[in-house]
Amino acid sequence: MDALTWTGSFGSTLIPALAIAVGFFLAGIILQLIMTTFATEVKLQSNADGTLKARSGPLGQLEKLNSQIFLLILLLLAAIIVVSWFMPYGKAGILGEISKRFLPVWTALIVTFVFSIMFKRKLGLYGKLFDSTVGMIGYALVMFWVFTAIFVGLFDMIATHDPLQQVSGLKIKEPGTAVPDGQDAEFFPHYLLGGDNLARDIFSRVVHGSIIVMIIAPLATVFAFMLGITLGLPAGYYGGKLDTILSFVANLILAFPVILLFFLLVTPELIDLGVPNYMAAVLFIFPLVFFAVLINSRYYTQPSKNTLHLALILLPLIYVYAAGISEQDTVLYFLPASFDAFTLPREILVVFVSVVFVNSPTVFRIVRGLALDIKTRDYVAAAQTRGERPWYIMLWEILPNARGPLIVDFCLRIGYTTILLGTLGFFGLGLASESPDWGSTINAGRKLLLFATHLALPPAIALLSLVLGLNLLADGLREESLKD
């Protein structure tokens, strides 16, 4: 097998066309910016039937032209993906082969977008997201990685090799290097993004890394939110001593430089002492408390319903909690092994706990601020006059009315958690060094960065695109939720 080139037979046609189109598009944007500072602004005007008039003048023309170029770019990208699918193996170059590997992801993305746009008026805030271009781009980037994680993790589809498999002779090899002969017949014949310092396939490692991020980052953010909400609501609502103490503790954690905290928490000695297990036992109890209070405050007056709902929600949660924190060979080991449904690997647990720990004070401060603001509203006063109990007011009056900013912050915070996970990996803390997560891969690649850039660049770009997607998504959501 020959080595692959980057663009294959597209090199002479579609790729240059794409490059020219992108160049024109960027030039158009810059030209528009320059023109807006000189030209008089053309206000949007509406026709008699309520539709908008097209903007006139050179600026309007340019705007129109640029949006057409943008469509052309999208069309060219689609063409590259579609055409490469029909090309025989090896003809489409590295980019074409990669886009072929991602085919299930493309399909899933298209299906999601088509259905979401079809029913967007019935889907509430989620549907409104499809009114903003920025939000759609962000959503596409996020869903790209979500689908990648699903297809790699559950169906073993996209990756070309095993992320830990080493093939001799492919150590630090350029992207597109062919796997030497004499391997298995059904072996994928190329390392699409080259080999790393231990001769493993970088492309497969990057797509496998998405699974770790996609499991830990949203889950850790959910836990941080449960903790922040359960403590932040009473701190804001009651105020007084409780607020002073909780705020002091939150500020204490926030004043710690994050990296110093990570270096102190994520050490083998501390893991052996079981500190992460104790922390997990404390931190993981907050979702239980949250749901218990949530249901109890709602159905307090209907005891039979209350017990039923509490039992239905809490019993499974308590089991998951017990199974989650009880681990063999650690300080907290109380469930019999046959009853312990799942075990969290130690290194994942410590990373998870420290990320939740670092994130929750910020969530606490946000929720506390929102509660302070909302408790002065009339509907809260009305509920108080009705004689509702404090926890009912907090969870069923204040919290639903704070959901807008909280949803936006949730998206941003997943992105921030991804950055934190990357930071942990970058310093080689927590996850095992052979783990394919993006931070550890960047860490392995950065030491050779000046000699071989292709080791660290793919995970770096993957992490960037996911975090960027989450930020754009949050921005789109904020814009659309403010329009109400």
Add this chain to the structure above:
Amino acid sequence: MGLFILRRFGIMILTALCLTFIVFWLTNLYPKLEVLAKTQGNFRMSDEAVTTFLDNRGYTQALPIKYGQWLGVLPGYVIEGSDGETRARCELRGPPSDINPPLSRYCGIIQGNWGFSTVAKVEVSDVLPTRLANTGKLMFWVMLVMIPGALTIGVLAGMREGSKMDRSLSTVSIVSTATPEYVSGVILIALFATPLFGMQFFKGSAASAVDDANFNNFFLPVITIALYGMGYIARMTRASMTEVMTAQFVRTARLKGVSFRNIVMKHALRNALIAPFTVIMLQVPWLLNGVVIVETLFTYQGFGWELVRAASNNDIEMLLGISVISVFVVLMTQLISDIGYVFLNPRIRIS
């Protein structure tokens, strides 16, 4: 005002004490001390040997007592070891001088004794100032690039809310906040320090910048830190600018026929720059993170580089010194931002 500063100061000291105690506790856990004993003595020590080694050097005292000694509020230990040698905490490692009378009873951080680095085999107070000076140099250039850049972007974007300029610049700042230092650093090195794209303008390592910083070896680390902070400050400036541009006095000025340029320069700008001041101050702790990452990535021997070295080798007293300084920096910036906000904004008075 005086009472306010006094109260803030009290809370600050309490926070500093809590934080240093946590660091002290986490670095003095027994398994960590065991590792320390083995690296100091020899690796094949028996458990008893480890215990006597630690006993003789005062490591096995109760935690609050050790913390008090380190802080300098309790007299340092004097232990007659099982090997016959008498060791004291306040024992001088260098020749005695007029400033350090031999065997003073108290020798903690309050008395100016920062301790001894077990990894570098030097006094912590000898190493940290040079490291801090290196980081100070880095931060100076970062601030010089970041603040004007961020304020310009923010003001230009907030000038006309919803315009093309606003939307493009806001997207640029979102991209910059979404790029952590270890990603932008890797991408910038790949672009500008390797022959990959034929743009090898800078050096990928800043090791030589410690003595001789020039554009060639210092530009990439500076721009890497500045980029991440820039987006956030720019967004805050934009928010503050759009708020000011819709204020009553700006409308009045516009109705009086003041030109747009004059409205922005003379009326809006001054009022819009109050909020970013607080944000810039509160950004300093985040910059501290960036400094650690960038100094590791570019092997620049500053404060962050020392933190990584001390933490990965459990260099207890060095680590404690580093956390004292970083906690101090964080708390001071919070205090300055609070006080500065009150001074800059006459509408806020603290009762």
